[in-house]
Every structure is written in structure tokens, then in C-alpha cells.
Amino acid sequence: MNKTVNQKAWLFVIPVFVLVAFNAIIPLMTVVNYAFQETFGNNVFMWEGTRWFKQILLSDRFHAALGRQILFTLIILFIQIPLGIFIALTMPKEGIGVSVCLVLMSMPLLIPWNVVGAMWNIFALPDIGFLGHSLNALGFDYNFTQQSGDAWFTTVLMDVWHWTSLVVLLSYAGLRSIQPAYYQAAEIDGASRWSVFRHIELPKMKKVLTIAILLRFMDSFMIYTEPFVLTGGGPGNATAFLSIDLVKMALGQFDLGPAAAMSLIYFFIVLTVCWVFYNLMMKNEGQS
Amino acid sequence: MSKISLKNLSHSYLSSQVNKEDWALRDVNIDWNDGGAYALLGPSGCGKTTLLNIISGLINPTEGQILFNGEDVTNKNPVERNIAQIFQFPVIYDTMTVFDNLAFPLKNRGISEQEIKQKVEEIAEMLELTSTLHNRASGLTADGKQKISLGRGLVRSDVNVIMFDEPLTVIDPHLKWILRSKLKELHQKINRTMIYVTHDQTEALTFADQVVVMHEAEIVQIGTPVELFEKPRHTFVGHFIGSPGMNILPCKIDNGAISINGNKIETKIDIKDKSFSKTEVGIRPEFIEFNERGLPVKILKVSNTGRHKIIDTESESGKIKVIAKSSDNIPTGSAFLNFKKDYTYVYGDNWIIE
Numbered sequence: 001m002n003k004t005v006n007q008k009a010w011l012f013v014i015p016v017f018v019l020v021a022f023n024a025i026i027p028l029m030t031v032v033n034y035a036f037q038e039t040f041g042n043n044v045f046m047w048e049g050t051r052w053f054k055q056i057l058l059s060d061r062f063h064a065a066l067g068r069q070i071l072f073t074l075i076i077l078f079i080q081i082p083l084g085i086f087i088a089l090t091m092p093k094e095g096i097g098v099s100v101c102l103v104l105m106s107m108p109l110l111i112p113w114n115v116v117g118a119m120w121n122i123f124a125l126p127d128i129g130f131l132g133h134s135l136n137a138l139g140f141d142y143n144f145t146q147q148s149g150d151a152w153f154t155t156v157l158m159d160v161w162h163w164t165s166l167v168v169l170l171s172y173a174g175l176r177s178i179q180p181a182y183y184q185a186a187e188i189d190g191a192s193r194w195s196v197f198r199h200i201e202l203p204k205m206k207k208v209l210t211i212a213i214l215l216r217f218m219d220s221f222m223i224y225t226e227p228f229v230l231t232g233g234g235p236g237n238a239t240a241f242l243s244i245d246l247v248k249m250a251l252g253q254f255d256l257g258p259a260a261a262m263s264l265i266y267f268f269i270v271l272t273v274c275w276v277f278y279n280l281m282m283k284n285e286g287q288s
Numbered sequence: 289m290s291k292i293s294l295k296n297l298s299h300s301y302l303s304s305q306v307n308k309e310d311w312a313l314r315d316v317n318i319d320w321n322d323g324g325a326y327a328l329l330g331p332s333g334c335g336k337t338t339l340l341n342i343i344s345g346l347i348n349p350t351e352g353q354i355l356f357n358g359e360d361v362t363n364k365n366p367v368e369r370n371i372a373q374i375f376q377f378p379v380i381y382d383t384m385t386v387f388d389n390l391a392f393p394l395k396n397r398g399i400s401e402q403e404i405k406q407k408v409e410e411i412a413e414m415l416e417l418t419s420t421l422h423n424r425a426s427g428l429t430a431d432g433k434q435k436i437s438l439g440r441g442l443v444r445s446d447v448n449v450i451m452f453d454e455p456l457t458v459i460d461p462h463l464k465w466i467l468r469s470k471l472k473e474l475h476q477k478i479n480r481t482m483i484y485v486t487h488d489q490t491e492a493l494t495f496a497d498q499v500v501v502m503h504e505a506e507i508v509q510i511g512t513p514v515e516l517f518e519k520p521r522h523t524f525v526g527h528f529i530g531s532p533g534m535n536i537l538p539c540k541i542d543n544g545a546i547s548i549n550g551n552k553i554e555t556k557i558d559i560k561d562k563s564f565s566k567t568e569v570g571i572r573p574e575f576i577e578f579n580e581r582g583l584p585v586k587i588l589k590v591s592n593t594g595r596h597k598i599i600d601t602e603s604e605s606g607k608i609k610v611i612a613k614s615s616d617n618i619p620t621g622s623a624f625l626n627f628k629k630d631y632t633y634v635y636g637d638n639w640i641i642e
Contacts, residue, residue, distance in 0.1 A: 184346050185379040189440060190367045190396035199381040199392075 034260035052261035062262065064237070065245040066269075072152075072241060073220045076159050080216055081209070083160070084167025088175055089201070091168070102172075105165040113162075117229025120158040124230075144231065148238030151231045155239055158226060163216060170212045174205035210281040214274055221270055242266055290357035290448050292320040292343065292481065297352030299338055305350075312338045314505045316352070320449065320483065325475045327496035328485045331528070334502045336485045340451050343483070344373045356448055372441040373451045377458060378433035382426040386417055389425045390439045397444075411439045414474065431459045438467070442474065449481040456491070468495060489529050501525050517572070518631065523638045526570050532598065532609045535576075539569040539605075539634065546634060549604045551583045555632045557641060564636030571627045573598070573611040578619055579626035583608075590618050601625070 035052055037045040056062050091101050111119075126132035126143045131154075135142040144150040178200065186196045224243040227233065233240035233248070240248070246266065250259035297316040305311060313335045320326060328336045341347040343354065345366040354362050361369050372393075381389050390408045399407075412418045415435045420428065425436055434455065441450055452471075456464045472495055475482050484495050492499050493513040501509045501516065501524070508522040509515075520526035526534030539548045546553045546569065553569055585601035585608060592614060599610040599618055608625065612618060634641045 179377065179379075181375040181377060181379050184341075184373070185375060185437070185440075187346065188344060188366045188371065188373050189393040191392070192396070195396070199383055203382040 031260045031263050034256045035264055038257050048257060052257045053265070056258055056262045056265060061245070062265075065240060065242050068238075068240065069221060069242040072156070072223070073217060075156055076163070076220050077213065077216055079156070079160050080164045080167050081213060084164050084212065085171050085205070085209075087164070087168045088171035089197075091172055093176075102169070105168050108162050108165050109169075111162075113225040114229050116158065116162050117226040120154065120161075120226070121230050124154045146235050148235055151235060151239050155227050155230060158230060159220065159223070162226065163219065166215065167212045170208040171205055174208035175201060178204045206281070210278065214277065217273065217277070218270060221273075290481075291322050292449060293355040293358075294318050294339075294343070295353040295355065297339075297342065297349050297354070299335075299342060299347065299349045299351075311505050313342070313349070316507055318500065318507060318510065320481055322481055323479050324481055325472070325495060325497045326481075326483045327492035327499045328483060328502060329487070329489060329492040329499055329528075330502035331487055335505045336487075336502055337453055339502070340373070340453055340483065340485055343449070344371050344451060345369045346373075370444075370447055371449050371451065372444060372447045374437050374441040374453065374455045376454045378430060378437045380425045380428075380433050380436050382424075384425055385422050386412070386425050386428070386436060387421045389436050390417075390443050393440055393444055407443055407445070411443045414442075414470070415439050431463050434458055435467075438471075442478075445478070447480065449483060452482070452484045454486055455484075471495065489531075493529075501528065503528075519633065519640075520570065521640045523568065523570060523635050526572070530572060530574075532573055532611075534570045534572050535608045536568050536570050536635070537603070537605045537608065539567050541567050541634070548583060553583075553627060553632060554629045555634060556629060557634055559634065559641060564641075566637055567641075568635045568638075569627075570633045570635055572631060573609040575628040575631035576608070576610045577626045577628070578610070578612075579624050582624035582626040584622060585625055586622050587618070587620055 033045075036048060036050075038048045039045050087105075092098055108116075121129075123129045124132045124144050126136055126145075132142055132144070141147075142150050144154040182200050182204075183196065186200055191199070222243055223241055224247070227239050227241060228244055228247075231239045233244040237245075243266075246259060246262055249255050249262065294316050297313060298311055299313040300311045302310050308314070316339065328339065330336050338347065342349050345361070345364060345368075349362065352362075353360055356369065366373075381392060384392065387408055390411055391404045394404045394407060409418070409421075412421050415438060417432075417435055417439065420432070425433065428436070438455060441452075456467060459467060468491065471482070471484075484492070486492050486495075493516075497512065498510060499513055499516055500507055501522075503522065503524040509520065509525045511519075511521075516525055516529050520529065520534060523534070523536050526536060537548050539546055539553065541559055544559045546555060546559070548569060555569075583603055585603045587599060587601050588607075589600040591598050591600075594614065596614055597612045597616065597618060599612060601608050601610060601623070603625075610625065
């Protein structure tokens with residue numbers, strides 16, 4: 001049977017294309033445009049080729065921001081993923097406790113990001129904040145506005161508080177979908193608690209954990225609002241993660257060319273890591 | 289290796305029990321002899337799986353005792369009871385190879401590498417898994433996975449009982465037949481007690497020496513397939529076993545004389561002065577003949593299955609099915625039925641009267 005060719009179908013794609021053009025393609029291409037040119041305003045542009053890319057890739061400032069960013073993301077992943085799984089495992093499986101836990105867990109996720117930053121800023125103030133004051137009263141020399149270690153500690157703690165719930169909820173959903181027969185079979189096979197976790201629960205959670213790690217990687221790698229409100233990137237540049245540094249360069253110094261080049265490199269890193277990670281995790285899924 | 293006895297066993301999933309329906313199992317008393325091949329037969333929801341999970345120790349019964357060789361194991365866990373159980377849907381450990389899956393119950397019990405290897409290879413050979421032994425288990429088809437589940441149940445040689453909870457549900461019909469004969473063969477070889485739960489009478493009757501029929505949370509009859517067929521002790525057994533099932537017709541008992549709608553029925557049973565709220569006559573279609581005299585019926589339909597003819601008739605007390613040989617001449621219009629005396633039973637409140 002011959003299929004009829006009807007090019008009019010392309011017309012149906014137009015609305016989506018227009019929408020995507022305005023919210024993604026045009027802004028992205030503007031950035032690309034800036035990344036290869038120099039401008040002094042008045043819409044006058046001069047071609048610069050790959051100069052900004054070379055400059056960014058070789059700059060110590062970018063290396064430092066990238067290093068801080070990678071360190072931050074690794075720390076929060078290593079805390080949030082195991083902690084999230086652990087909480088999900090200990091959550092009740094039936095009764096009223098389920099709803100209570102789920103609501104409690106969802107709360108941090110519902111708070112706007114700048115509010116989280118402001119909350120933690122006040123919470124951690126060394127003189128009047130509950131956390132800051134208590135730590136000092138206990139004899140710790142704690143001041144997140146002046147000591148970079150304390151600033152890091154507070155930022156990490158804030159992110160753990162804000163986002164561990166996401167990992168918990170995803171893991172919990174994964175755990176609940178395991179058939180009771182798996183646990184019963186393991187019991188009869190004489191499996192230890194660790195074996196049940198290692199050979200039943202963890203493999204069954206693999207897909208949701210992949211999503212959880214991807215989401216937490218992307219969000220933490222692009223984190224801006226919360227540290228901006230909490231520490232403003234300080235003290236000094238101690239918590240100036242990539243996006244904070246990027247905004248400083250683009251809007252503070254108005255270096256649009258280098259900032260655009262940095263944006264593209266940033267974008268490329270996130271994309272590559274997600275792609276590689278996803279493909280590694282899903283490598284063996286095709287068979288079953 | 290032991291005899292398993294269940295004493296006054298009852299179970300309910302509810303915290304308080306008011307009605308009869310609140311119980312998932314009611315007053316079960318049964319002995320499973322060592323080395324027997326049993327089938328637990330009944331419709332969905334009759335309590336088969338509950339009974340099985342109580343024997344294995346996955347569920348603690350609300351009332352009653354479980355004894356293994358006279359020793360009370362009611363509060364012991366599945367590992368201490370040393371049993372094997374295979375579930376309806378394949379349970380495999382995705383991350384492991386087929387070999388490791390089969391070896392898992394042995395490893396957990398600290399058995400030596402060498403012995404594990406030998407046992408696993410033996411079981412794999414039996415289940416025709418040898419060629420895929422070192423593949424990852426997650427890549428297998430549904431029946432391959434169920435073979436692994438079976439294998440994990442069979443790999444330990446010292447278990448007290450092996451229980452199968454409708455294990456062939458996901459297997460396609462052709463392979464079902466092969467696996468079932470394998471299990472039967474295996475039973476003869478290893479001589480271990482096996483309990484096989486099913487709602488399929490063919491499966492039960494071909495697998496087991498003794499069939500336990502359950503109905504609404506109770507055991508209604510325990511017997512050989514022949515006993516269940518020839519002398520059902522409960523109208524449910526008559527209905528459920530046989531194709532078509534037993535004819536059950538309301539009857540009157542007057543001074544020990546049994547009659548259906550005024551037609552006297554001959555039986556071997558001597559009915560004394562017992563009273564029931566409901567009395568019925570049960571007769572299998574196989575044991576009814578057409579005759580000159582007897583119970584008057586109208587012939588509704590004759591279907592020839594090839595092996596025999598099934599005749600649907602209607603009497604004034606209800607429909608009656610009759611099975612006749614393919615070569616028999618079947619009267620048309622109206623006819624008279626004669627029940628074989630030796631196989632005609634009378635049931636009072638659904639239970640047989642003897």
C-alpha cells in the first residue's frame with residue numbers, strides 16, 4: 001500500500017516551533033551571537049572568533065569557580081542520595097504515618113528558593129539566628145559571613161535541608177512498587193537485611209535513583225538563588241559558584257562576550273555529564 | 289524431612305472478627321505426611337495462599353498451632369522452619385547471574401563453594417538452564433525466570449517441605465505441561481513433601497496423590513483424585529471437580545425415602561431421623577443413564593465433544609447434565625433418567641449424609 005505524501009502536516013508543527021523559538025532558540029542564539037563578538041553598545045558588533053572561549057578556558061577565575069562548583073555538587077550528592085535512601089527505608093509503610101511523613105517531606109520542596117535563602121540567612125546569623133547563636137553558645141566560633149568554612153557548611157546544610165526530600169520521595173515511590181513476593185522469597189532464601197537492600201531494593205530503585213541523581217546534579221550544578229541570598233558568593237569568592245560568578249561577569253562587569261562564552265561552556269558541561277551518566281546507568285536496561 | 293500438622297488453625301487479616309466472613313481460614317486441621325505430593329485446590333480467594341504462608345512462616349496465624357514432627361514451630365521464622373516456597377510470579381535477583389541466583393539460598397546458609405557448585409549444576413541440568421547459567425538473570429524470558437524461582441526452591445536438599453503457589457501461571461501452556469511433569473518426576477526422585485497450590489483441577493489432579501479442596505476459608509475434603517471424583521463429601525467439591533460438575537437437585541426425605549419431585553430415588557444410604565434445612569441429591573453426569581422409566585426430563589441440547597456427548601436436560605426440579613458415549617443414541621423430546629445407585633449421594637446442608 002502506498003502512503004500518501006502530505007506536506008501540509010508541517011503546519012501543525014508551527015505553534016510548537018514558535019513557542020520553542022521564543023523561549024529557547026532565540027535566547028540561546030543571542031548568547032551564541034555574543035560569545036563570538038565584541039560590543040561597546042549602540043548595537044555595534046565586532047567579530048572576535050574564539051577569543052572569549054580561549055580566555056575563559058584559560059582563566060584562573062573560571063577554574064576556581066568550576067572547582068568550587070564541582071566540589072559543592074559532589075558533597076551534596078554524597079550526602080543527599082544516601083541520606084534520602086536511608087530516610088525512605090525507615091519511613092512507615094502503612095497507616096496514618098505515611099501521610100504525615102509525605103507531607104512533612106514535601107514541605108521544604110514547596111518553599112520558594114529566595115525564601116529558603118533568606119530563612120537560612122536569618123537562621124544562621126551568629127548574633128540573633130537560632131543556629132548561629134546556638135553554635136556560638138556551645139563554644140563553636142561560627143560566623144558564616146566571615147569564615148569561608150562556615151559559609152560552606154551553612155550552604156551545604158541549607159541545600160541538604162531543601163532537597164533531600166526529593167530523593168526521599170523518589171526512593172520511597174521506588175520502594176513501594178516492589179512486590180511483597182520479593183521480600184517473602186528473600187526471607188525464605190535466608191537473605192540478610194543487607195542482601196535484601198543490595199539485591200532487591202537497590203536494583204528496583206535504580207531507575208528512580210537515576211532520575212534523582214540527574215535532577216540533583218543539574219539543580220546543584222546550576223544553583224544560584226539560595227547561595228546568592230545566603231552569602232552572596234562570599235566571604236570573598238568562597239561560595240561564588242559558577243552561576244554566581246557568571247552573573248557577576250555579565251551584569252556586574254558587563255563583559256557580555258566572555259560571559260556568553262562561559263554560559264555556553266557551562267551549558268555544554270551540564271549536557272555532557274547528564275548524557276554520559278544516563279547512558280551508563282541505562283546500559284543494561286535494553287535486554288529486559 | 290518431617291510430618292507437618294496443623295491444629296485448629298484459624299487466621300484473620302482483621303483485628304477483630306465478628307462474622308464468619310471475617311476469617312481467611314477457619315478451623316483447619318490437617319496432617320501432611322512426609323514425602324507426600326499434595327495439591328491445595330480451590331477458587332481464588334478461598335484461603336489457599338494464606339494457608340501456605342502460614343505453613344512457611346511468612347504469616348503468624350491468629351489461632352492454632354503448626355507442628356513439624358510434633359515440635360511446635362508456630363512462632364518460628366521461615367529460615368528456622370527450613371522450608372522452600374515458590375511464588376506465583378517469578379522472583380529473581382536482577383543483579384545476579386543465573387548461577388548466583390540459584391546459589392543464593394545456599395550461600396546464605398554458609399555452604400561450601402564446592403558443594404554449592406555441584407548442587408547448582410545439578411538443578412540447572414534438571415531445569416535445562418545449563419546453557420544460560422552464567423548470563424545475567426534479568427535478561428531471561430518470563431518462563432526462564434520462573435525456572436530460576438523453581439530452581440532456588442529445589443536447590444536445598446534438606447528442606448522440610450517445598451511449597452508452590454500457583455507457580456505456572458505465567459508459563460505458556462506447552463511449557464506448563466513439561467514443567468509439571470518435571471515436578472512430578474522430581475518428587476519421585478527426591479521424595480520430599482510438596483504442596484502445590486492451584487485453582488486448576490487438571491493441574492491438581494495430575495500432580496498430587498492427595499488433593500485438599502478448600503472453599504470459603506475451610507477445608508471441605510481431602511482425598512485422592514478418584515475419591516474426589518467418585519464421592520464428593522461436599523456439594524462444592526462435586527461442582528468444582530469434574531467437567532461438567534456434579535448435578536445437585538433439591539430432594540425430599542420422608543421416613544428415609546428420598547424423592548425428587550415425587551420420583552423415588554434409590555441410594556445405598558440409610559437415612560435415619562436427621563434434620564437439615566436443605567437436602568439435595570448429587571449425581572455426576574457420568575453416572576446417569578436414559579431408561580424406560582425414571583425421572584422425567586426434557587432434552588434441551590446435545591453437544592458432541594468427540595470423546596463423549598454432553599446432554600443438557602431439564603427436569604421439574606432443575607437442569608441435569610448427562611454424559612453419554614459418542615456412539616450412544618440419544619432420545620429426542622422427552623426422556624426418563626436413571627441414576628446409578630452406587631454413585632448417588634444425598635447432601636444435607638451441603639455436606640454428605642452417610
